[in-house]
Each structure stands twice: as structure tokens, then as C-alpha cells.
Amino acid sequence: MDDFKGDVDKESCSKSINETVNGSHQFTIKGYSLAKGMGAGRCIPSDVFNVGGYDWAIYFYPDGKNPEDSSMYVSVFIALASEGTDVRALFELTLVDQSGKGKHKVHSHFDRALESGPYSLKYRGSMWGYKRFFRRTTLETSDYLKDDCLIMNCTVGVVRTRLEGPKQYSISVPPSDMGRGFKELLESESGCDIDFQNCLAKVLPQLEAYVHDSSCCVTRKNKKNSEGFRHLEESCPSMLCELLKTLASGDENSSLLSGRKRSGSSLLGVDLADGAPAESANPNGRRLRRRF
Template sequence: MEDDDAGGGGGEASPPHAGSAAAMAGAGRDIAASPTSSRSVTQTVNGSHRFVIQGYSLAKGMGVGKHIASETFTVGGYQWAIYFYPDGKNPEDNSAYVSVFIALASEGTDVRALFELTLLDQSGKAKHKVHSHFDRSLESGPYTLKYRGSMWGYKRFFRRTALETSDFLKDDCLKINCTVGVVVSTMDYSKPHSIHVPESDIGYHFGTLLDNQEGVDVICNVAGEKFHAHQLVLAARSSFFRSELFEHESDEEKNEVDTSNEIKEIVIDDMEPKVFKAVLHFMYRDNLVGDDELSASSSDCSIFDTLAGKLLAAADRYELPRLRLLCESYLCKHISVNSVATTLALADRHHAMELKSVCLKFAAENLSAVIRTDGFDYLKDNCPALQSEILRTVAGCEEECSSGGKSQSVWGQLSDGGDTSGRRVRPRV
């Protein structure tokens, strides 16, 4: 009987579900999930910065271990700076060499990176002096910087006597290119399915709603010119309009259904029609009007009279913080020696803090030219406190660069209009 149970006859005596389970197991093998894969990829995120050192001969003698620092630049999520030591970093070298280093200027732990320093040949022969980690094998791998202030570079980058008679120095100017490659590791893995989602088009649809005038229920009277809009859109975008349109209503009025066909009208008496049109464009489309419209009003007129300047004022008045930032970004790209002082005054007046910060730094870095402009005279007459802020910014920049010897000349420039040698300078007309 045991042999019969083990043979084919025993199969018929088995419970009906036993065969079904075996079939399901076989089917399970047939529909097993596709194999997955992953891959670790280690590579460098690269970025470059050019550091121009103008007035090399004046920088000499500042002292061993003292440096001139470049502006910080970002690569791989970290801040970096180039340090140039005109008298060398190593006291033992007795100022016989100039030193050049790349420093980690932000917080970081065990940041691994590759570096390249290039002293540019300014003769046009392209015989640059290059020290590079890139494109060569490294016995111990990339260099590791363990904390903020860690540096990589050369104490004996170039002998000073040779540098001063070379084609690397031209018109008392040196040019150094720096490339940083931060080592990053990412995980690449297979994705069986993915669906691309396009960018939001809500601004297009709301803009169409404004263009077609569908369902408008409010008129904005701006200097006699009337603009039709939608109360809910205005209220959603601006707390000023929300208060103007709804917060004065009683509870009964809010709950009432308006059966009349009358359209509410509000009067705006502190803005030009073309400016309000640009404000409406932003409120419906969430971006600025085209550059052609913004730049059309920018030539040969004060920054206060440009469309961008007036839009910034409107953004502040009507509580549109994103519009204010967009205007700040636009104006930031057009800062010049001649416009920075009045742009600073505009930013200060309308609480554009990021634009103000950029203007202060630009003015501090170009002070000897800025003090000769009509805009600087405008600050003297209308915004004297901003002159003090420029001075404090200059002092801060000098401390960061540790270059010294400039504060006295800056005081002279601000107090009596003199240049860096103390001579009087006639303002431009």
C-alpha cells in the first residue's frame, strides 16, 4: 500500500487543492518581477573662477602670510576662494616666492576635490603655468579638506624675481584661473516605469482668462483708464486688494448672493496705467512683462522713472513680494557705475533688501568711480544715511580681503569728494 500511495495512483487520492497549489507555484515562477539593477557613480562636479589681481606692485610688501582673497564662488554646493600671497606664505622663504592657494570658504567636513591653478600667459603665446590634479592618476586619490579654511596650493608657486620679468605680469596685472572638481557619489537605479509631468501652465490659463475678459467682476480705474479683472484673482494675489474688496463687507453682505449686474469699481490714484497693466500681467501670469517693455523706458531717464523701478514701488505698495523679487533680479542685472547710487536709493525706499545688498557691495568695490557720478550727489542731498552704509560696506570688504591701507582714502573720498590721492574731483555733469 505504501508503494501504491507513492505512485501515480496516489495522485488521484490526493485532495483536490493540492494539484492547484502546485500549478500556482509554477505560475508564480512565470510572472516573477523583472530583475532590477543599481549603479554607484562617482564623478566630479566642476566649476571655474578667474581672479584678476590689478596693481601687483602695490600689493607687494603687505607682509609674509598676508593674502589678497578673491570673491567666493560656489562649486559642488561649497564656497571656495583663491588666496594670493604677494610676499609668500612661508616665513622661511623670505618673500622670495609668491604663494597661491584654493581655500574652502564654507562649512564642510572631509570635502574631497580635485584642483587646478593656472597662471595665464598674457603675451598671447598660451604658455600658461598650470598645476593640475585633473587628467592624471593620483596615488592617494583626491585631496581632502577637513574643515572651513582648509587649503590646497603652493607656498612656492613662482619665484618673485622671475614672475616680475615674465609674460605672466602685464600692465601690473596678474590673471589666475582656478578650477575645482568636487567629488560626489550618486546612485543610479533602474526605474521600470516613469511618466513625464510638464511644467505648470496655470499662468497661461489665467492669462487667457484676463485676455478674454471672461467673468470679470471688478473695474480698476487708473487715472481714467479702466481695466477689467476678477475680484477673486486680485484678492488671492494681494492682501491689499483682499482688504479693499472683501474685508469691509459685513457678514450679511458676504453671505448675500449678488443678483445685480453691476460691476464693482475701485479707484487707483497712485499708479500710471502702463504700470498697473504690468502689475495685472504679473498677478495673472506670475512673471514680468517682456524685456522689450521693461527696457523701452530705461534709456536716458532716472531709475525711479523706469517701468522696472515703478513696478518695484507698486510691488511694495500693493504687497506683492514675488513681484518685488522679480524686479530686484531684473534691476540687479543692469547695475552700473552710473546707476548704482540711485538704484540703491530706490531699493532702500521700497524695502528691496537683496537689491540693496548688491548695490552696497558694488558701490563699495567701485567707490572711486561711483563718487564722481550724479547719482552719488543725489545720495548726498537726499539719502546721507546710505553713504554711511556704503562706508561700512567698504570697511567690511577691506577686513575680508585683509589688504589694509585703504580706509583713510575712502574716508577722504566720502568727506570731501577727493580721489584716492586726496585731490579734489569735479563731479560729472
Template sequence: MGIGKYVASETFYIGGYAWAVYFYPDGKSSEDNASYVSLFIALASEGTDVRALFELTLMDQSGKERHKVHSHFGRALESGPYTLKYRGSMWGYKRFYKRTQLETSDFLKDDTLLIRCCVGVVKSHTEGPKTYTIAVPPSNIGQHFGKLLDSGKGTDVNFEVDGEICASHKIVLAARSPVFRAQLFGPMKDQNTQCIKVEDMEAPVFKALIHFMYWDALPDIEELVGLNSKWVSTLMAQHLLAAADRYALERLRLLCEARLCEDVSINTVATTLALAEQHQCIQLKSVCLKFIALPENLKDVMQTDGFEYLKESCPSVITELLQYVAKNGEHSAIACTHGNDNLDSDMNGRRVKQRIH
């Protein structure tokens, strides 16, 4: 073929890189005067400083298993791998085997050589124990924004909620909520930002909403409303979930869903289920349906005011509940009650929204 001319293998892939074997029958370098065959493996894809271990084996085709092996794999990872700087970089041997000896050896059979190539790509290098470390504290950006809210400094927008005034910073609200961003900076923004009135929301709920937007955490409910009970905590989580959905605060919505899942109970599960249906909270809805459908819970839940509210506000959910109950063998109990319009003689068909005081 001539010095410097080669036969290349097909490209193969190892460690996320392409490779190819190059065999030079008359040698790669003219200085050897075609006395040796040359054998190299090359990086055939884009890469920078690719570290790898190689093994090139000239196979004995006589069956005697006297292979000629050149290997890197016995070397330590710290110093053993060869670094290929760029595409086309090669590793191998210019004087792999003397040509006259090769032509009469057991490696050659029917004018054919069999060469096996192994590649091991080193993804990372080992490190010794670190003598020094610097502790990095967790992010406290929420605390900084929270303290800014508590200080009242720099506020430039006021909200009137249920007779109370809440001062905030427009830029913070806009950064956290696309709804506030449109309301405060969009083409249809409120002209009077000195005092924006918030309808259909109670003051403690709005305060909790604002607290989350600055602190990125739920507030202390007892401190906020002055009451300490599981029922009040659940009621606040229900109202706050609706507020989170209204202002497109997905993380707050998920926090409220998680809190309601933990606090699910006989007295509150029906209203929580109605809330989950109205605000498309699929996971919370599933938890509530499974809880109500349990034989030990079903009868007691159906006797609550919340269940009446559920029937009135979300009748389609009752059908889904029937399916859950049927799985538990209690289909007849719920079906009979669903058809009874006089389940509770004290109910007048209306549901009064519970308030947080």
C-alpha cells in the first residue's frame, strides 16, 4: 500500500465517544523504511481531553492462544489513562510488529489479521481525602425578603382585604406571581395602586399568601389567627389553596395540598374533596375519595355538613365516589343515601361559607 497508508476499521462507540482502529501495513513513519507494521486507535468524534485506557491484541489464529497483547489496563487510574486532546488524536505503536516476522507467523491466516481492541473511558479521576472544607450555609434569601416585608420599608402598594390594609412591594409580588405582575404592570393594570381592594378573601388568608411570597414558607397559623386547633389549621389550608390557585402560586398550592392530605379527617374530608375538585387537585382528590370510601369512614362522613355541601357543589364527584365505594363492597349504602333528599332535616339546602376569625 505504501508508507503512511492505512486500513481503518468501522467506527464503534464506547463511553459516549466514537473510535476507530487504524492499521498501517507498510508502517506509519518513513524512517522505518516499511520494516514494521503500525497499529493505532483514534478518537473519531468531537471531544476534548478524553481520558481512556487501551488494549490492542494481535490474535493468534493457529489455536495456540499465543496472542500479542499491548495493554494499559494494568495501570493506576491516577496516572495510567492516556489523554486524547481532540478528534483524530491517536494512541498506538509505530513499530507494532516486524513485518517479515509477521508474514510467517501464526497471526496471519489467509492474508488476514485479526485484531481485538478494548477501550475504557475514564469519566472522572480519583481524589484523595480533602484536608480542608468550607461550609456553605443554605440559601436565606427568603429570610431577607421576609424581614423586608416585616420592616415595612419601601412598600409601594396597599391592599384592602376585609377592612384591613396590607402593604407590600410591587416588584416582589410581580416576580412571584404572574397574576400580580399583570395586575401591577400589565396593560390592564390597576391605576390606583395606593389601595387595591381584594374581594372574596379574608384578611388572614391574604396575609398568609403575602407571607409565603416573601418567605417561601407557610406562616405560623396559630400566630396568624390567634387560635390553636387542627380544625383551624385545615380550614386555613383550604382557603389558602384556593388563594394560591387564584394567584398562580403552584408551590404554595402543593404545600397546601400536602398539608390537607396529612390532616384529612371525618369532619373536613368532604369540603376538602369539593375544594380539590374545584381547583383540579388530582392527588388530593384521590386521597379524599379513598378515605371516604373506607367502610369505617363512609357513614360518619355522610352525616357531616360538608358532605351535603359536596353533593350540592360537586354532584359529579358523587358518581366517582360510588365507584370507589363499589370497590370496597359498600355500593348500596352510598347509593341509597345519595337518592335521599331529606338526609338531614336541619339543612335548608344552602351552605354557609366558614370564616376564619
């Protein structure tokens, strides 16, 4: 049986990460005794603080939140003070022991997070806390009240869920400087594997006889009999074609003999015969300085 050679699907993965963004706020109430008698349902709010992108506030009810409790308890709540829908969070309220013994009164939602999960606040003004946070008569005789002052710490942990997929890596590619590289290479002539000077040096002597021909015509027969032309034809065919076209045209203004001005006055740096600029007479009696 032939081996199965079907396409194999690429594997993919993702990860959902649930975590809390935590923040704390300390709320101090000075002149507690003056706050009593406000009436049930009336509160002293803390300043607004931000945790996890949401605003929060602590509400302290010195006469309790519920009228039916007849001011027997103080109430404490944490409220969502900004717009939000179904904001899930964990809370902790701590009434600080001011005696230095460290016996703080702690009500924590963090401790039972695995049991009941985070608390969900549906809209702005939603609260989490305790209507019967502390019996008032007991509070007023405890170490939590000192110099008519109460201190409460509040911790909020906003639950966030983020999706993590395969990490994408990117490499910054610098702009190309190939043009500058080619320019430097041509100027330095380092690493060249074609030597046009050596190539043409073998056929310049051969072209001398043809240059003296006033008609500037080169026959196919003479070309074939020239060893230099055979070498040029095999090694530099495109250059040969250009030379033949120029020589056959008889136009001394466009021919390679009037040439481009270059350092060394030669064809790609090579003189026709002995390395020096050569001169000859044209049919009109004027002397021509031959350059390629």
C-alpha cells in the first residue's frame, strides 16, 4: 500500500488569560462623632480612585444603610463610580487597628474567589460591601477608633480577560544602499572578473590596418582572416558589433575614432598601439586624434 501523502494542516494555538489588575485606596474619617446622626441611608464618600480603567469610591454610612437596623450598625460599601457594564472585580475592606497590635478587621472577597468567583457590578452606582459592617457601640469602644478618627483600606482587583495567540516577530529592514555599493565597486575596480583592457589589447593592433583605410569599410572576408577579430568575436561580440557599425558608417563625428573623452585617451583605458594617443590623417588632410 502506498504511503499516505496528503497535505498536513498547520497547527495553531491560542490562550485565554484571566487576571486581576489590583489597586488600593486608604480612606480616613476624622471627626467620627460629628458624623453620627446623619440618618440611615446617608453616607460619607471617599475621593474617587481608579483601578483597572474604572473609577471607584468608598461609601461609609455612620447610621447604617438600612433604616430597619435603627442605626445599630455602620455600613461600608465600595461603589463603581464610572460608566461600566458587568464589571467583574474582587474586593477587600480593612478597618485598621490603630493600637499597633495589627488586629485589623478584614472583609475580603479575595479569600473566597475560588468558591464564588468575582463579584459583577452591572452599572454605574453598583456596590459591594456590608450593611452590618460593625456594631456601632462595639466600634466606638475599640482600638479601631482613635482620636475620633477611623482609617479604612480598600483593595479592588478588576478582572480582565485577554487572548494570547502565537507571537509575531518582525525584523526591521533598513533601506537599500545597493546603488552606493555598485558605485563604490565600479570606482574601486576591486573583485572584477572581466578585464576589458586585456581583451581589447589583443585586437587593437589588428584594427590599425583598417583605421588607415580611408573608406573605413571592413569586409567579412578580412574579418574572418583576422585572429584578433576572431578573439574579439568570441569574447566580446557586442563590442565587436558596435565597432563594425561605427567603422562602416564613415561618419567621423559619431564614430568611436572621435570617441568619448576619457582619462588616458583610449578605448576603456587602452591606446591603439603603444599606449599613447595615435594621430592619423583623414581623407580631407586633417589630422585625427584617435580615441575610443
